[in-house]
Amino acid sequence: MIKTDTIVALATPAGAGAIAVIRLSGPEAITIASKHFKSASGKILEDQKSHTIHLGYILDGKNTMDQALVSVFKNPHSYTGENVVEISCHGSPYIQQQIIQLFLRNGCRTADAGEFTLRAFLNGKMDLSQAEAVADLISSDNAASHQIAMQQMRGGFSNEIKQLRTELLNFASLIELELDFSEEDVEFADRTAFKDLLARIQKVLQGLIDSFAVGNVIKNGIPVAIVGEPNVGKSTLLNAFLNEDRALVSDIAGTTRDTIEDEISIGGIGFRFIDTAGIRETEDVVEGMGIKKTFEKIEQAQVVLLLVDGSKLLTDDQKLKNIVIDFEKIKNQNPLKPLVLLVNKADTLSETDKEKIASYLNEVKYLSAKTGEGVEELQNSLLEFVNTGALRNNETIVTNTRHYNSLLKALEEIEKVQFGMKAELSSDLMAIDVREALYHLGEITGQVTNDELLGNIFANFCIGK
Numbered sequence: 001m002i003k004t005d006t007i008v009a010l011a012t013p014a015g016a017g018a019i020a021v022i023r024l025s026g027p028e029a030i031t032i033a034s035k036h037f038k039s040a041s042g043k044i045l046e047d048q049k050s051h052t053i054h055l056g057y058i059l060d061g062k063n064t065m066d067q068a069l070v071s072v073f074k075n076p077h078s079y080t081g082e083n084v085v086e087i088s089c090h091g092s093p094y095i096q097q098q099i100i101q102l103f104l105r106n107g108c109r110t111a112d113a114g115e116f117t118l119r120a121f122l123n124g125k126m127d128l129s130q131a132e133a134v135a136d137l138i139s140s141d142n143a144a145s146h147q148i149a150m151q152q153m154r155g156g157f158s159n160e161i162k163q164l165r166t167e168l169l170n171f172a173s174l175i176e177l178e179l180d181f182s183e184e185d186v187e188f189a190d191r192t193a194f195k196d197l198l199a200r201i202q203k204v205l206q207g208l209i210d211s212f213a214v215g216n217v218i219k220n221g222i223p224v225a226i227v228g229e230p231n232v233g234k235s236t237l238l239n240a241f242l243n244e245d246r247a248l249v250s251d252i253a254g255t256t257r258d259t260i261e262d263e264i265s266i267g268g269i270g271f272r273f274i275d276t277a278g279i280r281e282t283e284d285v286v287e288g289m290g291i292k293k294t295f296e297k298i299e300q301a302q303v304v305l306l307l308v309d310g311s312k313l314l315t316d317d318q319k320l321k322n323i324v325i326d327f328e329k330i331k332n333q334n335p336l337k338p339l340v341l342l343v344n345k346a347d348t349l350s351e352t353d354k355e356k357i358a359s360y361l362n363e364v365k366y367l368s369a370k371t372g373e374g375v376e377e378l379q380n381s382l383l384e385f386v387n388t389g390a391l392r393n394n395e396t397i398v399t400n401t402r403h404y405n406s407l408l409k410a411l412e413e414i415e416k417v418q419f420g421m422k423a424e425l426s427s428d429l430m431a432i433d434v435r436e437a438l439y440h441l442g443e444i445t446g447q448v449t450n451d452e453l454l455g456n457i458f459a460n461f462c463i464g465k
């Protein structure tokens with residue numbers, strides 16, 4: 001996949017802005033840019049040192065297209081490992097396109113999605129897991145996902161994998177050597193040391209695999225379903241979380257007929273709140289479809305908030321009993337899922353009222369979605385459902401599904417080798433499983449790869465990165 005042509009793309013978001021950055025990379029990047037750049041100081045761009053910035057004009061023949069700052073990075077000391085030029089021009093979409101078209105007419109081609117980072121990987125500037133972290137860093141929208149992406153891009157995860165793979169490779173070499181002397185029945189690999197290494201690798205792999213449960217929800221946001229009967233304040237609560245009128249609120253029951261979703265960051269963790277249709281018996285076809293979706297969202301959510309109207313509970317003992325039944329039903333259907341019972345309109349309840357509710361319902365939280373009372377306390381409670389210990393300790397957390405699958409396969413092969421050790425299988429049989437484990441570990445960092453895999457990974461990148 002190594003390409004030697006010169007590519008160009010807009011490196012900043014499309015649209016108007018104060019400035020835009022156009023990036024060129026390839027053997028002829030500096031030469032091509034130099035032909036269409038006139039320095040304000042009269043210097044020739046090709047003669048300038050790496051990592052320097054120059055003020056001047058972008059020219060199309062005698063036509064001045066824009067005044068710009070041009071940054072020069074000479075190989076191998078650049079992001080891609082090639083000659084790179086970055087042009088900071090004015091942010092008019094017209095100017096951006098005119099400059100890009102100029103370079104396309106004069107020896108460049110449009111970069112594919114993620115091609116700059118792909119070239120950085122192919123030129124050894126970063127490994128594959130670090131390259132994938134670049135995309136995660138760009139898409140990070142809260143402190144936790146940003147921290148994980150930064151750690152991975154700095155090589156924390158890949159260094160851990162490379163160290164394990166190197167140690168396993170050393171033993172694999174000794175086992176392979178034994179196969180060459182099979183007739184002499186000699187052992188070059190210390191079986192006790194090998195056994196200890198396998199146990200350590202198994203522990204590390206299992207820890208990384210377990211971290212995916214936390215990493216995946218941190219990366220994608222923790223889904224929280226707000227459920228309850230119609231008109232108990234679910235949409236008002238969503239608006240209180242978001243601090244804006246995201247959901248339509250009215251006194252008419254059944255206003256919300258579809259799910260409404262939005263995401264906020266609480267304590268650096270992304271939470272995706274889902275306002276669902278009120279649960280009730282209805283003959284309205286559209287509302288019925290919304291209620292069906294509500295139960296689907298309960299299954300998909302990591303946390304469920306069951307909201308009830310505190311003012312109505314005081315006038316209807318049967319409603320209190322029904323809430324208890326609904327609570328137990330949802331809890332039994334989702335035994336491993338945190339379920340929080342919220343009594344809304346706490347601003348209208350006295351201590352005596354709360355004592356009556358407590359006689360039926362245990363472990364409830366009171367709030368007023370309308371006034372905001374208790375909302376901050378609820379947000380703090382939601383954070384308790386997220387195991388952020390590994391994040392606080394700056395431990396490696398796996399967020400990438402591809403990495404997770406490769407770790408599972410590597411662990412499976414390591415366990416096969418451990419079984420072979422106990423069963424005293426021959427070296428040639430164990431060598432097969434060791435090779436497979438090495439292969440799957442190499443897949444993570446890109447030491448083992450193929451064009452199809454790279455194409456799939458970098459196709460998800462934005463153009464210009």
